[in-house]
Amino acid sequence: xxxxxxxxxxxxxxxxxxxxxxxxxxxxxxxxxxxxxxxxxxxxxxxxxxxxxxxxxxxxxxxxxxxxxxxxxxxxxxxxxxxxxxxxxxxxxxxxxxxxxxxxxxxxxxxxxxxxxxxxxxxxxxxxxxxxxxxxxxxxxxxxxxxxxxxxxxxxxxxxxxxxxxxxxxxxxxxxxxxxxxxxxxxxxxxxxxxxxxxxxxxxxxxxxxxxxxxxxxxxxxxxxxxxxxxxxxxxxxxxxxxxxxxxxxxxxxxxxxxxxxxxxxxxxxxxxxxxxxxxxxxxxxxxxxxxxxxxxxxxxxxxxxxxxxxxxxxxxxxxxxxxxxxxxxxxxxxxxxxxxxxxxxxxxxxxxxxxxxxxxxxxxxxxxxxxxxxxxxxxxxxxxxxxxxxxxxxxxxxxxxxxxxxxxxxxxxxxxxxxxxxxxxxxxxxxxxxxxxxxxxxxxxxxxxxxxxxxxxxxxxxxxxxx
Numbered sequence: 014x015x016x017x018x019x020x021x022x023x024x025x026x027x028x029x030x031x032x033x034x035x036x037x038x039x040x041x042x043x044x045x046x047x048x049x050x051x052x053x054x055x056x057x058x059x060x061x062x063x064x065x066x067x068x069x070x071x072x073x074x075x076x077x078x079x080x081x082x083x084x085x086x087x088x089x090x091x092x093x094x095x096x097x098x099x100x101x102x103x104x105x106x107x108x109x110x111x112x113x114x115x116x117x118x119x120x121x122x123x124x125x126x127x128x129x130x131x132x133x134x135x136x137x138x139x140x141x142x143x144x145x146x147x148x149x150x151x152x153x154x155x156x157x158x159x160x161x162x163x164x165x166x167x168x169x170x171x172x173x174x175x176x177x178x179x180x181x182x183x184x185x186x187x188x189x190x191x192x193x194x195x196x197x198x199x200x201x202x203x204x205x206x207x208x209x210x211x212x213x214x215x216x217x218x219x220x221x222x223x224x225x226x227x228x229x230x231x232x233x234x235x236x237x238x239x240x241x242x243x244x245x246x247x248x249x250x251x252x253x254x255x256x257x258x259x260x261x262x263x264x265x266x267x268x269x270x271x272x273x274x275x276x277x278x279x280x281x282x283x284x285x286x287x288x289x290x291x292x293x294x295x296x297x298x299x300x301x302x303x304x305x306x307x308x309x310x311x312x313x314x315x316x317x318x319x320x321x322x323x324x325x326x327x328x329x330x331x332x333x334x335x336x337x338x339x340x341x342x343x344x345x346x347x348x349x350x351x352x353x354x355x356x357x358x359x360x361x362x363x364x365x366x367x368x369x370x371x372x373x374x375x376x377x378x379x380x381x382x383x384x385x386x387x388x389x390x391x392x393x394x395x396x397x398x399x400x401x402x403x404x405x406x407x408x409x410x411x412x413x414x415x416x417x418x419x420x421x422x423x424x425x426x427x428x429x430x431x432x433x434x435x436x437x438x439x440x441x442x443x444x445x446x447x448x449x450x451x452x453x454x455x456x457x458x459x460x461x462x463x464x465x466x467x468x469x470x471x472x473x474x475x476x477x478x479x480x481x
Contacts, residue, residue, distance in 0.1 A: 068194035070100040075141045076109045088115035091187035111148045151175035207238045215247035223254035227266040234273035252286035264342040271322040277309040314391035324355040332357040370411045371457045420460040429468040
C-alpha cells in the first residue's frame, strides 16, 4: 500500500506542480510523511507551503490481482462506477466493477475460472475462490430499442468513450494505481457540490434507459444530493417513459429510495411526475400538501427498513390496495402479506390489559405485531398527540412482559395437540380444530392454564359435549 501511495504522490506532484522531483522514491517518502489520507484524498504539503490534493483508493487484494494480471498482459484496466464513487465519499463499496481494454475472449484466456454473465454486452465474471468480479470491455452502446438494452454494443479501445455512456457524473469515474483517478465529467466536483448530474445530454441518457430517472431520485435520497437543474427538467419531461420499464426494476429502485436516509425525496418524485406513473395511489395523497408532508414525516421516523417504510407509505390506502400495489410491483409474497397485515392493523388499539394484548398478538401474528410499536410511534410523533404516545408505550411494556414470561401466543405454544385430543377419544374431523381453538382462547385469557393436565380436563368436558 505504501509503495502505491508514494508512486501516486510522486506522479501527482509532477503533474500538478510541474516540479522536477529529485531523488524519486526518497523525496516522495518525505512528501508523504508530510501528507495525510482523508476519504481517498491525499493532501501533500510541498515546497513553499503549497498543498496538493491527490486521489488514492485502496483496492482490495483480489481486485488488484485482476487489474495487475490484465495490465501485465498489455490491457489497461480500472475499477469503475459505484466503487470509485463510494470510495471517494468514504463509504465502503459493496461491489468492485472492473473495466478494461481487453475483449471478453482475451479476459477469458487470462483467468482460469470465468462465467459468461453478459458476454454479449462485454461482461465476464472472473472467479477468484468463491468470489466473482465483473470485468467489462470498454464499449460504445448502439441505439436503445426498449428503454433498457442497446440494440448492439461496439467494443472500443478508448476508456473515455466507455465513461461517456454512463448515467451520472459521480458514476462515470475510473481509477487504477498507475494513473490515479480518471474523471473527465467532473464527478468529484459534482460530489463536492452534492449534485446528481447526467453525463452529457440528460434526455439522451434517459432515452437509453428510462430507469435512470428513478436512479437519479434514488441517489438523491441515498446521498442527500440535489438533482442538477437540466437533469431534473429531463426527468419531468420523460417520466412517462417509466411505463416501459419492468415492474421488478421499478420496485428495486423504489425500495432503495424509501429505505434511504431521505425518503422525503418522494415529494420530488411527485413534483417531477414519477409517482403518477409508478404509484398513482400515492400521487393522490401527495396532491394534498398537508397529507403528503405528514406521510413523509412518518417515514422519516421509522427505521430504514422496507417493511416499516412500505407500511407507512401504504398506511392510508387500506389492506386491499396495499396487496394490489405489492402484486403490481412484483414484490415477494412474504413482504406483501406482512405489509398488508400491518396496514390493516395500523390504527388498531387493543385494551391495555395482558389478555387483550395476547389476543392481539395472536390475531395480528407474532411476526407482525412487533412492528406496530415503531409504526404507531411514528404516527404519534408526526401528529404530536401526547396521550397516544403514553398509550403506545404502555402497550409495548405489556408486550415485553408477555414475551419475557414466555406466555403461549399460538397453537404451536399450547401444551396440548390434536393427537392428544384423539387419544382422549375424540374422532378425527372438524371438531379437533374447533376444540383446539377454543382451548387457545382460554390460554390467551389465562396463560396459567397452559398445562397438559389442565387442558386435558377442559378438553374432556368439551369432547363430552360434542356427543349431545
